[in-house]
Amino acid sequence: MDKILVVDDNKEITDLIESILEKEGYEVVKAYSGLEAVNLFEATMSLVILDVMMSEMNGYEACQKIRQQSQVPILFLSAKGTDVDKVVGLSAGGDDYMVKPFSAIELVARVRALIRRYHYAGKIQQSTNLIVVNDVLAIDVDARKVTKYGEEISLTRTEFGILELLAQNKGRVFSTEEIFKSVWQDKYYEGNNTVMVHLARLREKIEDNPRKAQIIKNVWGVGYKIED
Structure with missing residues (x-):
């Protein structure tokens, strides 16, 4: 079962995402700040869903910390939706960027695509004849x-x-x-x-x-x- 770290300082949002993803068969770990996300992150996780505006450590900083130890896909999910915000998020090491409010259907589709590509990349990197x-x-x-x-x-x-x-x-x-x-x-x-x-x-x-x-x-x- 794929494990997903969901990070947002709004408990209602983390609970909503947890409910959506658990129905799809994913295991969810929740964090409520960037610092807590960095401390909870495990190499066995398949995806991180990360808010931007949080106390202690914002999402961009948390993303950079996680990137120092893993290439796990990171999906930013934020109310900040300008093109500049998206560029900053992707430049910080994010793989995708969604703007709140979001639809459950789109969230699940993006989660599946990111995890699928992550697992596939891991397999093909083991081969030298490709x-x-x-x-x-x-x-x-x-x-x-x-x-x-x-x-x-x-x-x-x-x-x-x-x-x-x-x-x-x-x-x-x-x-x-x-x-x-x-x-x-x-x-x-x-x-x-x-x-x-x-x-x-x-x-x-x-x-x-x-x-x-x-x-x-x-x-x-x-x-x-x-x-x-």
Whole structure:
């Protein structure tokens, strides 16, 4: 059972979150200040839900203290909802940021996603025969197999070739011509949209939202890349 540390100086909120999460099968530990959260934190915990405005030690400070000993996902849950607040929270080491008031459905969805990615990242880090992308994809070049969150994805030979090329050269931008010459091993001619068609199909399989790609990114006017 995953254990979640819930931190807020408002007891009604911690009790509400506890009720929501326990119904989903999670074990909840509650703290009412940043200092108490740091003292209660255990390496076995799978997630921390952290308020920002608290006495003794605020949420940003508590996050930084926890980050010194663990990469556990941290979800800020705060009434402070400006873009600046969110940037500060993520810069302090948070993984996600929700604004109060919140819906139970959205809270559970974010909790599940953060914990799933955390466990999956832990598994793939143990393997040295993989190319890991965004803690989401694991590409086994020798077996020519791709998994997303641990579930195997069926790719064509061409789709795998494009993904392998970009993943093995993280940070480098490839033009459609360079991709075509490398994967197809053939001459490229202007107006050939073959690469774009295959990229679109590949994104449908590997991206959570193909229209807002987070794995294979466009560099407008230049080409495509997977970030390091």
